[in-house]
Amino acid sequence: MICSNCGKEIKDGASYCLECGASIDEPVVLADVSAKNVDGTSKSGQAKGKAKYDGPFLDFSGYVKSLGNDTSVLVGLLAAILVYLSPFFTWMWIEHFGVKKSANLFELGAKNGEMAINAGILTVMAILLMLSALDMLAFSGCKYVGPLKSFENNYLVRILPVIMTVIFLIIILNCDNYVLKLDSIVAQREKTAQLGSELNFDGGKGVGIVLLIVGQVLYTISVLIDYVKRKK
DSSP, X not given: OBOTTTOOBOOTTOSBOTTTOOBOSSOOOOBOOOHHHHHTHHHHSSOOOOBOOOSOSBOHHHHHHHTTTOHHHHHHHHHHHHHHHGXXXXXXXXXXXXXXXXXXXXXXXXXXXXXXXXXXXXXHHHHHHHHHXXXXXXXXXXXXXXXXXXXXXXXXXXXHHHHHHHHHHHHHHTOHHHHHHHHHHHHHHHHHHHTTOOSOEEEEEOHHHHHHHHHHHHHHHHHHHHHHHHHO
């Protein structure tokens, strides 16, 4: 088979061009008919074929090349990066008298653990978010990972990282430690208003939660792009 993108020859069994990373709409898969199966034809009259994947466990070169011509893979990579970084960024802030206080999920779950018994759950959620980001990275480029190639057309499985991150976000927003922090911001805001202060004071959710939500949206878009591309 010849690649329609670069003109190079593509070996049988490949679902993308090893030279330029371009995907193939209808990959050619050879049937592996073993001697045992051939012997069975005398009884059943039919040969039993078994699909076999002969590619590498991880084709990093093909993945890198695909970033230049496969939008779904590129968007999936960006989404995974944002979700992975989200626990390390500010999840809330308090500006009072020009002093800014911030905390990421690890700080909220460990350093401020005295505020609630279940504060450690925030640290657990931060780690799970990072693992979900790795899942996003793997499934967005599943055609280049041997064990995951079977999930190329299983979009229900490929969207699971988003479902998981939504669940983790709900747990975070309902954690006592996180709620107490937000309540503290509201209380200070109201106190400042009562005093009639004109000093700079504001509070709310920080950058981390924004990165997480944007990452979820981008990953969903990457899956949709790949779905539409395969349906054409």
